[in-house]
Amino acid sequence: QKEVEQNSGPLSVPEGAIASLNCTYSDRGSQSFFWYRQYSGKSPELIMFIYSNGDKEDGRFTAQLNKASQYVSLLIRDSQPSDSATYLCAVGSDTGRRALTFGSGTRLQVQP
């Protein structure tokens, strides 16, 4: 069983719609949760992080965390073609001396 699971997609949404990306994790001791965006041929860039249950909003992005359900999601409002990329969910536990555990990513396609 993978430690961090994501639907590989592609998830296709029309421009202006809300894109919803989901992620589940297996380690209940996980303390930090991250969403990265990776364009083809580029390295991942951090979009958002969340530590506490509930929602966290940053511009068009909202991260949602439910530790009881071991579930993290990312909502992208008013999706733009430039949002088309692979979105990686990552989970951290204990200390910064261990690598984050990454999901395999969900490919998002925003149709103009």
Add this chain to the structure above:
Amino acid sequence: GAVVSQHPSWVICKSGTSVKIECRSLDFQATTMFWYRQFPKQSLMLMATSNEGSKATYEQGVEKDKFLINHASLTLSTLTVTSAHPEDSSFYICSARQGSRPRDTEAFFGQGTRLTVV
């Protein structure tokens, strides 16, 4: 956010030669850095954890004698691919975490190095 710089961004080398990739944290001290490899259309694969002043910790299946990691200072880790072969062609990415506490620990990625072995 913190900046991690990786060099070179791309390299082409002949089979059998060695290639060194540098990863620098520019505005923070990184006691731990991580090296990943990513093949086309696949997810990040952690290769090793680089610890300043001590030996790297390699993931299962990664040859430590082939992928030499040196973390000589708090701002620099290097990955040397020794005796490179075409199957080593991949996208290599380093990352660093800024602190040791969980809440300091977003991972910041270098730009990646596209290695092509011919």
